[in-house]
Amino acid sequence: MKRLLIFLFVSCSCFSQNQVVEIKLVNPNIGTEAFQIINESNDQGLNQIFQTHNVIRYEKRYNHPLFIDKYYEAECQNCNTNQLYTDLLNYSSVVEKARITSYGSAYNDALYTKLQSAIIGNPIGVNNGVIVTNDSGLNQIFQNFNVNYFNALNANNYYYIVCNCDNIALKSALDSYSSVINLTEFIYASYWLKNNQFQKSKTLIYPNPFLTNFNIQSEDIISNYSLIDISGKQLIATNSKNEIDKLASQLNSGIYFLNLNFENGQTGNFKLIKE
CATH class of the missing domain: 3.30.70 (Alpha-Beta Plaits)
Structure with a gap:
């Protein structure tokens, strides 16, 4: 099964604002998501809490710079998120800390x-x-x-x-x-999007970091480009690489994200650094 890493930003209106409970595990090997089961972990006690509160999604939150294997989030349906948070926080042998937040929120x-x-x-x-x-x-x-x-x-x-x-x-x-x-x-936070049909595009972006412009080398035809800043604001959406180049040369130094849509229907998401 192939996976694609998607970067998500709270300030973008296209993302769900449903409340979730972020969880930091005590042990990165206990309480991890179950293989191919979207609402279970490998810990029986945690699963009982999930069943009690009708948790419909439990998955890893990626992109934390230090605790790369400890952060997860749980989303429940027709439930009391505050009570889910309380029960998870009380399960201190597995859960180090928890907080109520939104999907894709910042750490x-x-x-x-x-x-x-x-x-x-x-x-x-x-x-x-x-x-x-x-x-x-x-x-x-x-x-x-x-x-x-x-x-x-x-x-x-x-x-x-x-x-x-x-x-x-x-x-x-x-x-x-x-x-x-x-x-x-x-x-x-970022997430892995599960897709059995996805075949990862071999795409290379260089130089990265870049001073003025960057090159894109790909086996697939790119149909659309969009550039997003670190706050989640979309700076441009275009089908022209020349338009991206014009904007890139004017950007301030910082971190940006380039989203590519390919003619085969797939997407790619890449972090760019402007020096």
Whole structure:
């Protein structure tokens, strides 16, 4: 069975706003989704909670920079989502934490950030579980918000951040520290879309990161392009690669998502980084 990774954004009107319960597992091997069963896990106790609350979907939330195998979400039908949340939170031997949110929502403990300089703000160690950098001002922010993960992406000056904190307040503090921080963005969940008929297109985008424009090499014919920024706002939808190139050359530095529609009916979704 082939799978396609789809990036989803809360601010896009095309996505469901149904309430779901996000779950972080204690053990990444206990409570995982059951193979080919959309509303069960591999844990009997968790399944009993799902049956009680008529859970119709249980699946993994991808794209967290640190806890890549621990985040899941449950959606119930004709049920009390608050009670589902309470019962899951009380099942503490399997569920580390839970929260009520919406499908495709941003994680509440993680951010992207870009430093202004390649030499200021780099991580140099850990002190009592909190990341230490070579900048004292950034260290104070990390101490205040208990930042325990700060790791570089494969792009100039971009980092993942994870904290034991309210990441909205952390984002505000980082955005205010503009002498060191260039930008910060939330990280949204992504999902695997199951499709037995799907054959993955061999598509290559290069260079990525790019300075002005990028090339697309694919075995399939592309019928439509759409470019989305990190907040989920669609910047352009077109059938012309030239139109994408014109916009790409004018973009600010940052992270973007390119959605491709192919003439064979399939789609592809790719993360782009503009330097």
